Amino acid sequence: MKKRGKRYAAAKAMIEHGKRYELNDAISLIKGMPQTKFDESVDIAVVLGVNPKKADQMVRGTVVLPHGTGKSLRILVFAKGEKEKEALEAGADYAGGDELVEKIRGGWLEFDRTVATPDMMSNVGKLGKILGPRGLMPNPKTGTVTFDVARVIQEIKKGKIDFKVEKNGILHVPIGKISLTAQQLLENASAFLDVVNKMKPPTSKGHYMKNLAIATTMGPGIKLDVAQIRNLFR
Numbered sequence: 001m002k003k004r005g006k007r008y009a010a011a012k013a014m015i016e017h018g019k020r021y022e023l024n025d026a027i028s029l030i031k032g033m034p035q036t037k038f039d040e041s042v043d044i045a046v047v048l049g050v051n052p053k054k055a056d057q058m059v060r061g062t063v064v065l066p067h068g069t070g071k072s073l074r075i076l077v078f079a080k081g082e083k084e085k086e087a088l089e090a091g092a093d094y095a096g097g098d099e100l101v102e103k104i105r106g107g108w109l110e111f112d113r114t115v116a117t118p119d120m121m122s123n124v125g126k127l128g129k130i131l132g133p134r135g136l137m138p139n140p141k142t143g144t145v146t147f148d149v150a151r152v153i154q155e156i157k158k159g160k161i162d163f164k165v166e167k168n169g170i171l172h173v174p175i176g177k178i179s180l181t182a183q184q185l186l187e188n189a190s191a192f193l194d195v196v197n198k199m200k201p202p203t204s205k206g207h208y209m210k211n212l213a214i215a216t217t218m219g220p221g222i223k224l225d226v227a228q229i230r231n232l233f234r
Contacts, residue, residue, distance in 0.1 A: 015029070023228065049169070052167055057201045059201065064161075080119075
């Protein structure tokens with residue numbers, strides 16, 4: 001069993017055993033916990049009452065967090081001609097066509113998000129086994145395959161995140177850094193949960209949001225009051 005440090009133990013001692021916290025109280029509690037020397041991410045995990053093996057119960061989407069993720073992302077755009085120029089002017093860190101495809105096939109992965117114009121996807125598709133497992137493959141369902149590259153780049157810079165339910169029915173996403181204020185984290189979390197709530201598949205029976213927890217990268221999880229969350233986003 002992994003041995004936990006004094007900081008973790010002190011943070012865990014602040015959590016009342018067996019209690020499920022309201023969202024704002026949980027965030028306030030996290031903000032008051034002993035912190036590490038780096039700016040930790042704050043993550044939310046949601047257990048959904050869906051079966052991701054069924055196509056009609058797959059929960060996948062995007063949301064623009066009001067206060068961003070707190071992380072500076074390196075954006076790569078697969079495009080050519082005027083669209084390559086547009087991407088760079090909009091703030092992309094890298095933009096190009098076949099030369100980038102070949103560079104990535106050679107092992108280069110110094111980027112965090114990708115966007116592609118539709119005419120590039122026949123070549124980008126060759127990178128599926130490299131980008132797919134890393135969650136870096138452009139996808140029409142998340143709006144990252146488009147000719148409107150400038151808009152998507154700006155959305156990513158503002159805090160757009162993609163999410164997809166895992167095979168065990170869990171959504172796990174970052175909602176910001178611990179350096180954000182409690183109010184900013186609350187608004188980011190609320191924006192995410194509101195979108196997820198609206199995406200309940202019609203074929204999902206029973207409770208949709210079954211369990212929720214929030215935690216920092218290196219901190220203990222805090223269980224959330226599921227009933228309160230359901231009432232917030234009815």
